Amino acid sequence: MHIPPYHKKTTWQRFFAGTFVGGIIAYIIFIFMYGTMYETQLKENLALTSQVNDLKNQNEALLKDTEDLKAPVTVSVIEITIENAKELSLDSLVVPKLEALVKDEISHITGQSVSIVDEIDQLLISAIENKEFTIDDLRYNFTVQKLTISETVKVILEAESLN
Known part of the structure; x- marks a missing residue:
């Protein structure tokens, strides 16, 4: 083909x-x-x-x-301020230690509802004022001057040296 x-x-x-x-x-x-x-x-x-x-x-x-x-508003931060740290001549290293001790004393309120913490404010004040805090063989007692309760709990303290 x-x-x-x-x-x-x-x-x-x-x-x-x-x-x-x-x-x-x-x-x-x-x-x-x-x-x-x-x-x-x-x-x-x-x-x-x-x-x-x-x-x-x-x-x-x-x-x-x-x-x-x-969700209810909860406490998230605790701020501690010592008013008379300069008057007592507290060392700049002692003040943060004292603030940390006070924070440890009331740290159980973090995560709690603000309304619950508001109800137990007198208990918090008593817990801080009735305890002696010891640092370097020096004892300190605190008086609560002001307590502000919101998401940030602010505590203003007045220190007193017991030695």
Whole structure:
């Protein structure tokens, strides 16, 4: 069987050249359309991703606010201040030790509800005033000048040396 020599006829050459050029043009158009569509999809995806992240952050903030409304306010920090440290000539290393001892004495109130701590404020004052704190063979007694109860319990003390 013999295959006819179509490549020699000009009409067939034009047909094959047109098919080849048309295929190339169709491929270029397809790539352009696909690239344009992919670009718009990518932009839309990025916009939706940022919108989802914003909504997640907003949702977390609202959930936290809801939890804060449900949960009672608790004591998180205790601040101790000794008013007359300079008058008693207390060493700058002794003052933080005394403050730490007083904090240890009332540390059980951290994590407690502010309303509960407010009810036992006299107990806290008594616990601080009725205990002697010893550092370097020197004994100290404290008088509570001011007690502020909120998320941060602030206690202002006046020290008295017992030696």
